[in-house]
Amino acid sequence: MLIEVENLAKTYKSYQRGNTFGEAVKSLFVRKPLYIPALKEISFSIDQGELLGFLGPNGAGKSTTLKILTGVLHPSSGSVRIMGYTPWRDRRKYVANIGAVFGQKSQLLWDIPPVDAFYLNKAIYAIPEREFKKTMDQMVELLGVGELIRKPTRQLSLGERMKCEFIMAMLHQPKIVFLDEPTIGLDVIAKDKIREFILEMNKNGVTFILTTHDLGDIEHLAKRVIVVNHGEIVFNRVYNQGRFKRKIKFFKYLLH
Amino acid sequence: MRSADQIYGGGDLTSNLHLYLQGVKTALASRMAYRGDFFMSMIIMLLEEMGAPLITILVYGSGASFPGWTMYEVLLIQGIFLLARGIAFPCFFGIVWNTIERVQDGTFDLLLIKPKPVLFMAVVTGFDSEDLGKFLGGIALFTFSLSQVPAPGIFEGLQFIALFLISLAVLFGFALILAGLGIVWIGNFRVYEIFFSFINFGMYPTVIFSKALQTLITLIIPIAILGFIPAATLLGRPAAGTLSSVISSIAFLFLSIWFWQWMLKKYTSAGG
Numbered sequence: 419m420l421i422e423v424e425n426l427a428k429t430y431k432s433y434q435r436g437n438t439f440g441e442a443v444k445s446l447f448v449r450k451p452l453y454i455p456a457l458k459e460i461s462f463s464i465d466q467g468e469l470l471g472f473l474g475p476n477g478a479g480k481s482t483t484l485k486i487l488t489g490v491l492h493p494s495s496g497s498v499r500i501m502g503y504t505p506w507r508d509r510r511k512y513v514a515n516i517g518a519v520f521g522q523k524s525q526l527l528w529d530i531p532p533v534d535a536f537y538l539n540k541a542i543y544a545i546p547e548r549e550f551k552k553t554m555d556q557m558v559e560l561l562g563v564g565e566l567i568r569k570p571t572r573q574l575s576l577g578e579r580m581k582c583e584f585i586m587a588m589l590h591q592p593k594i595v596f597l598d599e600p601t602i603g604l605d606v607i608a609k610d611k612i613r614e615f616i617l618e619m620n621k622n623g624v625t626f627i628l629t630t631h632d633l634g635d636i637e638h639l640a641k642r643v644i645v646v647n648h649g650e651i652v653f654n655r656v657y658n659q660g661r662f663k664r665k666i667k668f669f670k671y672l673l674h
Numbered sequence: 675m676r677s678a679d680q681i682y683g684g685g686d687l688t689s690n691l692h693l694y695l696q697g698v699k700t701a702l703a704s705r706m707a708y709r710g711d712f713f714m715s716m717i718i719m720l721l722e723e724m725g726a727p728l729i730t731i732l733v734y735g736s737g738a739s740f741p742g743w744t745m746y747e748v749l750l751i752q753g754i755f756l757l758a759r760g761i762a763f764p765c766f767f768g769i770v771w772n773t774i775e776r777v778q779d780g781t782f783d784l785l786l787i788k789p790k791p792v793l794f795m796a797v798v799t800g801f802d803s804e805d806l807g808k809f810l811g812g813i814a815l816f817t818f819s820l821s822q823v824p825a826p827g828i829f830e831g832l833q834f835i836a837l838f839l840i841s842l843a844v845l846f847g848f849a850l851i852l853a854g855l856g857i858v859w860i861g862n863f864r865v866y867e868i869f870f871s872f873i874n875f876g877m878y879p880t881v882i883f884s885k886a887l888q889t890l891i892t893l894i895i896p897i898a899i900l901g902f903i904p905a906a907t908l909l910g911r912p913a914a915g916t917l918s919s920v921i922s923s924i925a926f927l928f929l930s931i932w933f934w935q936w937m938l939k940k941y942t943s944a945g946g
Contacts, residue, residue, distance in 0.1 A: 490786045492942050506942065514789035523781050527700060529707035534700055541696035542788050542795075544689050570707065 420594065420625055421464040421487070426496035428457040428482050456482040458649040459496060464627065466593075469620045471640030472629040479649040480629040481598065487627065488596055489513055501593065514543065517592035521599035524579065525586045526571045532582035533567040536589060543590035550589065557585040560615055577608025584615060588624075595619070597628040601635055613638045690794065697798035705803040712803070719807030726877055727752050727815055743879045746822035747909060753819045754908075755877035755901030757812030758838065762845035764809060768800030769793070769849050770866070774856035782857075782941070792938060796853065826908050833912075837904035837920070844896055844923045847930035848873070854930075854937035876900035880913065896923040 433449040436442055457479045464470055474480045485491035486498060489505035489512055498505055503512035526535045533554075540550045558567060561581040566574060574582070580600065587595060597616070601609045609632075616639055620626055628639060636643060645653035705712050727749055734745035759767075773796055776782035785795040826834070848869065855865060876897040880888045891897040892915045899919050906913040913919075 485783065488783075488787050490783045490942065509786070510789050510791070513787050516787065518787050520784075523779075523784060525784055527704055529704045530700065534703055538696055538700050541689075541693040542790060542798075 419463045420466040420468075420501060421627075422497075422499045423463065423483075423487075424461045424497045425459040426457055426461070426483070426486065426498060427455070427459045427494050428479075428486065428491070429494045430454045430456055456649050457486075457493070460646070460649070460651050462644055462651060462654055464625065466625055467620065467623050469616070469626045469639055469641050470628065471636040471643040472627060472646065473631075473633075473636060473643055473653075474629075474646040475631075478646045480646055483646070484596055484598055484627070484629055488516060488518055514590070515593050517587035517590070517595040519580075519583050519587045519595070519597050519600045521580070521597075521602035524571075524583065526579060526582055528572050529570055531568045531570055532574075532579075532586070535571075535582075535586060536567070539586055539589050545590055553589055553591060554585065557588055560618060561585065561611060575608075577604050577611075580604060580608065580612060581615075584612065588619065592624065594625045594627070597626060597630075599630050599632070600628070601630070601632055609634070690790075693790070693794075694798055698801045701799075701801035702803050715804040716807035716810070719804055720811045723756055723808055723811045726874070740879050740882050742881060744823075746819050747905070748879065749815060749819035750823060750909065751879065751901045751905040752877045753812060753816035754838065754841075754905045756808060757816050758841045758845060758900055760805065760807075760809030760812035762842055762849070763805035764802050766797050766800070766846055767805070767849045768802035769796040770800075770852040770856060771802070772796050772800030773853040774860070777857055777941070778860060786942070793850075793934060820908075823909060826910060830908055830910050834904050834908040837899065837907055837916075840920055840923045841900045841904055843927045844899055847923075847927045850930040850934040854934045857937040857941045873897055873900060876902060878902065879906075892919045893922050896926055899923050 430453070432452045432454055433445070434452050435445050435449075460479075460483070472480050472483065482491065486493050487500065487505060489509040492506045500512065501515055503515075505512050525539075526532050527538075536550075536554060539545075540547075545553075558564060561584060563578060563581050563585070566578050567582060567585070571579060571582070584600075600616075601612055604612070613635070616626055616628075626639070628635060630636065642656045643653060644651055705715075730745060730748050730752065733739070734748075739745070740748055773782065776785065776796075785792050785799070788795050790798075852866060852869060855862070859865070872895075875883065875887070875891050876899070880892060880898050880902055883891070888898075892899075892903075892913075896919050898913070903913050903916055903919055907916065
């Protein structure tokens with residue numbers, strides 16, 4: 419197993435705030451803590467080379483799971499072993515093996531061309547020049563971004579930017595890539611190109627964990643789906659793509 | 675495909691220096707995308723910093739003075755104070771604004787998925803070219819005022835360099851505290867205003883302050899080491915409490931590192 423998650427739980431601490439002026443004033447001095455269980459002891463495992471879809475409505479626990487798996491967040495309890503590492507304990511060694519694309523958080527730099535941001539990643543991951551150029555050229559070719567990588571990021575369309583985000587995430591040749599809503603807001607052509615790219619990389623052995631609201635991503639990409647709702651796994655199976663429409667109805671049923 | 679150890683092993687001094695310089699190049703390229711703004715910001719920053727030396731010149735020009743200190747000696751204190759900030763603010767103080775912005779827009783997580791210490795990544799991605807105006811102003815004021823006072827000996831020069839490095843360490847400590855506060859205390863900018871007002875005590879001879887304030891800025895929160903103490907040493911008249919201030923500065927640095935780690939732990943526990 420590449421990823422093993424056992425009884426993973428995360429509870430957030432928040433504070434109750436009143437909705438009247440009096441309660442708002444009172445909350446300046448006395449606040450009642452609220453404990454919100456975001457994950458309720460979930461367990462699952464992922465094999466090397468899998469392309470797993472992580473589905474669920476807003477607030478279901480998808481992002482929390484992703485943050486824990488990427489080493490960003492510490493869980494309240496439970497264990498995670500990924501390639502022999504515990505993400506939040508062995509963060510620096512572990513994250514050298516992973517890449518991430520967040521549909522709503524850009525790793526590119528707004529005022530300069532993506533290629534300059536790629537060079538920053540080259541320095542971060544200490545990628546040798548020849549290897550860097552070879553990987554970058556391959557990715558540029560696969561995603562069809564050519565000279566676009568030399569234009570300032572702010573002049574690129576959302577689809578072009580997202581393709582560059584993928585290059586940024588893949589330059590150090592990670593073994594696992596986490597995708598958080600990578601096709602959000604994209605047109606059909608850009609979505610198709612990115613999906614093709616993901617499938618191509620997956621054929622080369624890269625493991626993908628994809629969280630999305632777009633069932634089209636799941637239909638085209640995922641071989642197995644985990645559905646989370648209210649912090650619990652409600653579905654975890656390999657599914658038959660031929661019966662996808664029926665599955666969509668099933669997912670919708672699960673999420674209500 | 676390279677192993678994690680090969681990448682992680684790229685954590686030696688040379689590769690980290692290379693990464694830092696790449697961060698500087700990237701930040702400069704970003705800033706220079708708007709040429710007019712790039713130069714104007716630096717000039718405005720320079721003019722803003724010239725306020726205190728101009729007031730000093732006006733004070734002495736009107737016949738008043740800081741007791742026991744000539745105008746050029748006071749300008750030297752202010753030159754050193756400006757030079758320290760001129761190095762600290764572009765090179766590493768940017769972690770404060772970088773952290774605040776990233777925590778607010780959620781991109782702080784992106785620093786945590788890089789195989790480098792989070793603090794180093796915050797420094798690398800936080801180079802602030804706008805503050806280079808401070809550096810240029812600091813160099814100009816320092817060299818001018820130094821040329822107007824008796825030349826210091828080698829021993830004083832070496833002591834000055836050591837104290838100046840400690841002043842940078844103190845500014846790094848302040849950056850860590852302010853950035854750490856930015857992680858958990860989002861949007862409270864008053865504390866930064868207080869900081870900028872407070873450190874200004876470092877650019878005057880401490881003799882003009884009350885005993886209590888002198889003790890505070892020399893021994894408790896070592897502001898005096900940002901300008902006054904290194905200048906006094908360079909002038910061959912070391913200030914009382916210099917050694918205590920050095921010890922206090924080192925303690926302050928360790929305390930600030932601990933504070934940053936504590937705040938970072940809070941972030942990774944709470945998820946921003």
